[in-house]
Amino acid sequence: MTPKHIWGRRDFVKFGSLGLAGLNLAEFGHLPRARGAEAKERACILIWQMGGAPQQDMFDMKPDAPVEYRGVFKPISSNVPGLQVCEHMPRIAKVADKYCVIRSMTGRTAQHEPAQHWVLTGNAPLATLSFPSVGSVVAREKGAKNGLPPYIAIPGPHYSYGAGFLGGAYGPFAAGDPSDHGYRVRDVHIPTDVNWEEVSDRRLLIKQMDAHFLRDPGVAGTSGANEFRVLDDAYEKALTLMTSDRARKAFNVFEEPGATRDLYGRSPIGQGCLLARRLVEAGARFVQVHNGMNVWDTHQNNFGLLQNELLPQFDAAFSGLLIDLERRGMLDSTLVIATGEFGRTPKINAAGGRDHWPKVWSTVMAGAGVPGGAIIGASDSNAAEVKDSPVTVEDYTATVYERLGIDYTKEYQTPIGRPVRLSSGKHLRFSHRTG
Amino acid sequence: MMRLTIALAALSLRAAEIDRITVEPRAAAVQGPGESHQFLVTAHYAEGGVRDVTREARYAIQDPGVAKAVGPGNLTAVAEGVTQIEIQLEGRKTRAAFVVHPARGKTWEFANDIAPIFSKYGCNNNACHGALNGQNGFKLSLFGYDPAADHEAIVSQGKRLDRTNPAKSLLLQKPVFELSHGGGHLFSKDSHDYRILHDWISDGAPLGSGTAPRLSSIHVAPRGMTVLEREGQQQQLLVMGSYPDGSKADLTRKARFETASDHVVSVSSTGLVTAKGAGEAVILVRTLGQMDAVRIAVTAGRAEVNSRDWPRNNRIDDLVFDKLAKLRIRPSELASDTQFLRRAYLDTTGTLPTAEEAKAFLNDKDPKKRDKLVDSLLDRPEFAQFWALKWGDLFMIQAIYNMNNSPFAHEYFRRNFAGDRPYTEVAREMLTAVGPMASVGPNSFYSREDRRPPEEYATFTSKIFLGLSLECARCHDHPKERWKRDDYLGLAAFFSQVRMKERNGYRPFEGFVALDYTREFRHPQSRQVVKPRLLDGREPLVDAMADRRESLANWITAPGNPYFAKAAVNRVWKQFFGRGIVEPVDDFRATNPPANPALLEGLAAEFAEHGYRFKPLMAMMLKSRVYQLAAATNESNKDDETNFSHYYVRRVAAEPLADAVAAVTGVSDRFVSYYPGKRAIDLPDPGIPSYFLQTFERPVRDNASCERNLAPTVTQALHLMNGDTVLDKLSSPGGSLSRLLSAGAADDQVLDHFYLSALSRYPKLEERAAAKTYLAKQRDRAKAFQGFVWAILNSKEFSFNH
Numbered sequence A: 001m002t003p004k005h006i007w008g009r010r011d012f013v014k015f016g017s018l019g020l021a022g023l024n025l026a027e028f029g030h031l032p033r034a035r036g037a038e039a040k041e042r043a044c045i046l047i048w049q050m051g052g053a054p055q056q057d058m059f060d061m062k063p064d065a066p067v068e069y070r071g072v073f074k075p076i077s078s079n080v081p082g083l084q085v086c087e088h089m090p091r092i093a094k095v096a097d098k099y100c101v102i103r104s105m106t107g108r109t110a111q112h113e114p115a116q117h118w119v120l121t122g123n124a125p126l127a128t129l130s131f132p133s134v135g136s137v138v139a140r141e142k143g144a145k146n147g148l149p150p151y152i153a154i155p156g157p158h159y160s161y162g163a164g165f166l167g168g169a170y171g172p173f174a175a176g177d178p179s180d181h182g183y184r185v186r187d188v189h190i191p192t193d194v195n196w197e198e199v200s201d202r203r204l205l206i207k208q209m210d211a212h213f214l215r216d217p218g219v220a221g222t223s224g225a226n227e228f229r230v231l232d233d234a235y236e237k238a239l240t241l242m243t244s245d246r247a248r249k250a251f252n253v254f255e256e257p258g259a260t261r262d263l264y265g266r267s268p269i270g271q272g273c274l275l276a277r278r279l280v281e282a283g284a285r286f287v288q289v290h291n292g293m294n295v296w297d298t299h300q301n302n303f304g305l306l307q308n309e310l311l312p313q314f315d316a317a318f319s320g321l322l323i324d325l326e327r328r329g330m331l332d333s334t335l336v337i338a339t340g341e342f343g344r345t346p347k348i349n350a351a352g353g354r355d356h357w358p359k360v361w362s363t364v365m366a367g368a369g370v371p372g373g374a375i376i377g378a379s380d381s382n383a384a385e386v387k388d389s390p391v392t393v394e395d396y397t398a399t400v401y402e403r404l405g406i407d408y409t410k411e412y413q414t415p416i417g418r419p420v421r422l423s424s425g426k427h428l429r430f431s432h433r434t435g
Numbered sequence B: 001m002m003r004l005t006i007a008l009a010a011l012s013l014r015a016a017e018i019d020r021i022t023v024e025p026r027a028a029a030v031q032g033p034g035e036s037h038q039f040l041v042t043a044h045y046a047e048g049g050v051r052d053v054t055r056e057a058r059y060a061i062q063d064p065g066v067a068k069a070v071g072p073g074n075l076t077a078v079a080e081g082v083t084q085i086e087i088q089l090e091g092r093k094t095r096a097a098f099v100v101h102p103a104r105g106k107t108w109e110f111a112n113d114i115a116p117i118f119s120k121y122g123c124n125n126n127a128c129h130g131a132l133n134g135q136n137g138f139k140l141s142l143f144g145y146d147p148a149a150d151h152e153a154i155v156s157q158g159k160r161l162d163r164t165n166p167a168k169s170l171l172l173q174k175p176v177f178e179l180s181h182g183g184g185h186l187f188s189k190d191s192h193d194y195r196i197l198h199d200w201i202s203d204g205a206p207l208g209s210g211t212a213p214r215l216s217s218i219h220v221a222p223r224g225m226t227v228l229e230r231e232g233q234q235q236q237l238l239v240m241g242s243y244p245d246g247s248k249a250d251l252t253r254k255a256r257f258e259t260a261s262d263h264v265v266s267v268s269s270t271g272l273v274t275a276k277g278a279g280e281a282v283i284l285v286r287t288l289g290q291m292d293a294v295r296i297a298v299t300a301g302r303a304e305v306n307s308r309d310w311p312r313n314n315r316i317d318d319l320v321f322d323k324l325a326k327l328r329i330r331p332s333e334l335a336s337d338t339q340f341l342r343r344a345y346l347d348t349t350g351t352l353p354t355a356e357e358a359k360a361f362l363n364d365k366d367p368k369k370r371d372k373l374v375d376s377l378l379d380r381p382e383f384a385q386f387w388a389l390k391w392g393d394l395f396m397i398q399a400i401y402n403m404n405n406s407p408f409a410h411e412y413f414r415r416n417f418a419g420d421r422p423y424t425e426v427a428r429e430m431l432t433a434v435g436p437m438a439s440v441g442p443n444s445f446y447s448r449e450d451r452r453p454p455e456e457y458a459t460f461t462s463k464i465f466l467g468l469s470l471e472c473a474r475c476h477d478h479p480k481e482r483w484k485r486d487d488y489l490g491l492a493a494f495f496s497q498v499r500m501k502e503r504n505g506y507r508p509f510e511g512f513v514a515l516d517y518t519r520e521f522r523h524p525q526s527r528q529v530v531k532p533r534l535l536d537g538r539e540p541l542v543d544a545m546a547d548r549r550e551s552l553a554n555w556i557t558a559p560g561n562p563y564f565a566k567a568a569v570n571r572v573w574k575q576f577f578g579r580g581i582v583e584p585v586d587d588f589r590a591t592n593p594p595a596n597p598a599l600l601e602g603l604a605a606e607f608a609e610h611g612y613r614f615k616p617l618m619a620m621m622l623k624s625r626v627y628q629l630a631a632a633t634n635e636s637n638k639d640d641e642t643n644f645s646h647y648y649v650r651r652v653a654a655e656p657l658a659d660a661v662a663a664v665t666g667v668s669d670r671f672v673s674y675y676p677g678k679r680a681i682d683l684p685d686p687g688i689p690s691y692f693l694q695t696f697e698r699p700v701r702d703n704a705s706c707e708r709n710l711a712p713t714v715t716q717a718l719h720l721m722n723g724d725t726v727l728d729k730l731s732s733p734g735g736s737l738s739r740l741l742s743a744g745a746a747d748d749q750v751l752d753h754f755y756l757s758a759l760s761r762y763p764k765l766e767e768r769a770a771a772k773t774y775l776a777k778q779r780d781r782a783k784a785f786q787g788f789v790w791a792i793l794n795s796k797e798f799s800f801n802h
Helices: A012-018 A036-040 A090-094 A112-121 A134-142 A196-215 A225-243 A245-251 A258-264 A268-282 A302-327 A393-403 B002-015 B110-120 B147-155 B192-202 B315-327 B337-349 B355-363 B369-377 B381-394 B406-418 B423-431 B441-445 B454-466 B485-495 B548-557 B564-577 B597-609 B614-623 B654-665 B691-695 B714-722 B724-731 B736-742 B747-759 B765-777 B781-793
Strands: A004-006 A043-048 A075-077 A084-086 A099-106 A151-154 A286-289 A334-339 A361-366 A374-376 A386-388 A411-413 A419-421 B018-024 B027-031 B036-038 B040-045 B050-052 B058-061 B067-071 B074-077 B081-089 B092-101 B217-221 B226-228 B234-236 B238-242 B248-250 B256-259 B265-267 B272-275 B279-287 B290-298 B498-502 B511-515
Touching (some): A043 A134, A075 A090, A084 A090, A090 A302, A099 A393, A112 A393, A134 A286, A151 A268, A196 B765, A245 A268, B040 B081, B110 B147, B110 B192, B265 B279, B337 B369, B337 B564, B355 B747, B369 B614, B381 B406, B423 B548, B454 B548, B454 B564, B654 B691, B654 B736, B691 B724, B714 B724, B724 B781, B765 B781
Parallel strands (some): B027 B092, B226 B290
Antiparallel strands (some): A099 A361, B018 B040, B058 B081, B067 B074, B265 B272, B279 B290
């Protein structure tokens, strides 16, 4: 098997002239979109490499670049000939047939907050409008299933993960850090000194209070009735979480066999991915996992941090997730993504670090019909510029929506009536022939 | 009974006697034969009320050689000259003059004559040919911002035009649906617009000189709110354009009419409005880059009201009730003392009254006790703290961006509110700030670490101080407003001299707002120097060695500024009444007209009269009958969400809610590095950790749309039910409950205490009974009462302001 270099909508000519195996030019451009009903049931796990992961030290190695660019890491071969990854991701190298590397992601800002906002929402930040994150849009489009919150953040929401103008009901549910020894999802357990009978007595008392309030001559018939319903709805969903065994069990990573927990690694990101799998299995629609505020922001000691901590943890977590999803038959119905808000500078700085670099970075996608063992686009010899087939942040969000069976040309209306398209980009057409 | 009243109303309309009829305009002028003009004829009834009778009136043209009638009230010039028009209806008469000037030697101006047609039918909107890639190979600029490009797109390609046989042009065959057209059938072959396009094509489809006078504004008549009483009743709109040379022209046939409330009215492409059902509609009118809007109310099916009997406390009531009477909406009853007490405390100070305060107010027999309470609330320290919090949201004060300025900014706002400093003074101080960023309150306007370029200051200045959303105009002319990109850049140029100076080594993160007089602001594309220009178009003379921001501050805070006072009173109004008179509060524009213009004007005048001090304004609002209306509705106002006919219930926001939980349980929060008892409403920064505040959506202040998100979430419900910040307080040995129980309080005493402290009232008999039934069932008294307080904290009455 050789890597399938797949281009987006633009580069027909190069496509043909490179003559790579596994491609079928005739198919290009009018491939069926992900089949509707099936895609609509798909869920998404986003491994959020917050701070910006280095493209040239992970999935887009440049062994021929000068040493001040390429750094100290060596590439290794993967199980897909022609696709090489960093030597510190040996497990990821063994499952290359399951994922697709986009080497030509490109953004336009080098500051964390706006760049994170951009990637997470698909929109450049505006001072005057707060956009919903992709997770919130998915939550709104797909709704809840089996009593699980549709959009869950592990360990918790960073501020730009929010629901923006869609409103808090579509915001992420914070699951906490499952790598903690005494991990329990916050607030879904009734107080320890109270039993369920007492809880239902108390609930009855609330119901009586509310009924009295709504009958009050100063309130009866208020136009707030609708807001009361939304509050009731939130309490209903909260109670479902508190009482549904299925939902609460989903959060219990301790049920997993030790071997599975080890497969993902016992790090926050590893256990986060394991929890994400459990949640998706139980009905969550979009789960976002990250392992700390800007942890990938390696301005100093880039190679030490990567080698000792970031890469081994990511290696186990990402490969473990793909293996586990596949053996459970969930890979086709789960889109797995690993990306940060930008890449890192081609040239190593004086502190042995790499700084912010939005011009090009790598995003990895798997599952949900995304062909494995494939590469999309290319960067130049120093991983500094896009050489082929740029994939903008908007194209990326369009692709995510399309994979999940959501029409990204749909428009939402903001509170002031401005139409906002879910994504203004174009999705990648994953054209390939199997075999 | 209802039906009878309606029938009578309809009858009275028909039988009513017309006092006089009037016509608009009194004199109409057109440029040469073939041009037409719309007249608007209005009947004024003896008993009050007006009605559009344009379609019923008869028009006698004195000199038929000059003009002829082509539609109801629509006249077309036949030849140069002047004629009188006699207009008659039911014996009432009026007259108008019709002047036909010599034709200007007809020259086409694509931008004025042709481009408006594409706007009128929506051809250039973002769903059709205005889309990024156009539609079917035909692309127009979005909303027609680039006429020259549009002309090029039309004339340069293939069969779009057929100059020898214009009727065979795609440009005509598509909209009349001779050929299949994705945009559908837009107009017919005998329409005015067809004729214009046809003539233009046969004249060679010229671009024109491009020097035609640019329209300076449009005004839609009738002004003020039009009321239609019956379904099917109609109102003709008249769109008059003004040019820089003072001339006027009828643009009714060129304008595009739109309404979002199509269940209330429909509006035709000629500006004829037809009533469909009860309600209010705003009709947006757009042409040649200018916009206006009118408000139409339909009262069909609503019983007449007698507003003279409605009790009033002050002028606010007159202004709100006048509008309600027109809409035939009756206001709700007066709120009870309990309701008023709780809401006045929460809205004004973000704080609940204590059990003792509630008791004292409820027992007070003074008929003036509500006014007394208002005055005392405005003097409380919590008032200043709470409004400093709100102003912190408004100015997006946060340590991360503001170089740790947030405590100083909060303190600055707090003192301004406590001392009721004129808002003009505060605005000037902030706009013209210089000096250390971290430790000087007013400098927070400039201290964002992200080094705002001058454009950002233009955005925030217009939003915060003027209530205008100019952001769209940063990159393109505003699609729904007359703001052009040049307006935005002109405003940005006032900030060109601002410079941030780092003072590394002296104190971490301390920086300095400095001025560099020589710095100019350059156009982002052309790189030309942009001169500072006010939004009214004037370019103030600025001395080269002066702070440009001074002249901007002069304009903003001048008594005649059309935005400043209104934007301020509208924000305050929203806090007390749950909705802005203009909503969203920072989106003032002609096409988003105020729900009640007279009210907004009146409040702004009041604010100015009191020297731009907030307290007199707030006192007036809080003492009004309108503020003190119940949340309950009646048949006539149950659907009202814009005219303040009842109190709009809303959730209590994060900080007041956290404080309320602390107050009811008697256990205060402990925020990192603050003394115990520090209130959440008095926290200067959204970064101060608190799971409770974060869960209840304390704004992170990273975005100028500072509207709070009050929609409940699952996480909030879970936390109020099971969260440690709540449960620990309930069972705390130092808390109110433990203290009451260990002091041997009887059940009734405990119930009273918590009803008073959480809900500002005593429990009713049935509530007392229900609580006692619950208590009797529990084994452990302390735990039982914990459950009771838990229930109150999770009740709707507690978490809503009503």
